[in-house]
Amino acid sequence: MAKQVINFNKFNEYIINKYGQTLYEYFFKGYTEKFLKISSNSVHANWAKTGIERSIIDKKIKGNSLFELIKSILMPIPIKTKFIYPNQLGFGYFSDRLAAYIKKKGEILTSTLIKKIGYDQSTVYLNNKNFQYKNLIWSGNLLDLIELLDEKKLNLNYLSTIFYNCIIKDNIKRNDQWIYYADKQLNIVRTSIEKNFASYLTPQNYTSIVVEKTCNYKDDIWNNPDKLKDIICQELIQVKLIDSINQIAKIYIEPIRDTYPIYHLDYERNLMELSSIINNKYHNIKLLGRTGTFWYNNCDHSIAQALNMAKHF
Incomplete structure (x- = not known):
């Protein structure tokens, strides 16, 4: 007898079926709602499918169930995938070279x-x-x-992002490139530590921590990103990335519009x-x-x- 294939249309149904209610409640639900600013019940299952697929770099690693997810964590397979990254001037060097050619x-x-x-x-x-x-x-x-x-x-709706580039007067001893924060009490959605992408990206004895805060274009956060600067500083201490506000030399703020498409339940028909x-x-x-x-x-x-x-x- 052939196994019945169930196509889940909603994000929450898809995640619960794959990983169970507990993992959905403890991570996927909170982070998704915090990130997208809408209920996870209103998010299409494709947001989960594309999100999980793009997070698995080496396609030999499977993440189709809770068992496969735990196995990949407890018995990790060395990733052989290699990335092309500029040896100077950061990722923007790709765009600069292309612009010069054009x-x-x-x-x-x-x-x-x-x-x-x-x-x-x-x-x-x-x-x-x-x-x-x-x-x-x-x-x-x-x-x-x-x-x-x-x-x-x-x-068809898009999400925008405010980037807070925090210049830290210290070498932060963390090997993470990205860190995700599902706690809804925090404004920080994700941080990236730039020197862990390429060591030359920050001067010696300094660290750049880029904090991301998603928002909607022209909402209060978009129009007034400065209002979160002090809160971001306190939260960096709270998540133990820094010990003191005095470590922060400067914060550069850059709002970027339309950084993510929002996959609501009816987006496919509209697209x-x-x-x-x-x-x-x-x-x-x-x-x-x-x-x-x-x-x-x-x-x-x-x-x-x-x-x-x-x-x-």
């Missing part, structure tokens, strides 16, 4: 507001024909694209409708990247997407 054959326009997109079968027009192109590759917010094309608005509009009416407009394809992916996936699209053209 400028040799074209141009990069910054601080240029797109007010309208026009279209015919052979040309894409921006801002009433001020700019004309054969193809438009869109990697931005899909709701902005739909509005610029004067199409009907769809229910399919939007994709149908673009594919059927706007053949010269292509979607790319995490924001442009509404795909909760990693940067290496986006780079692979871009390389494949370049081959297409």
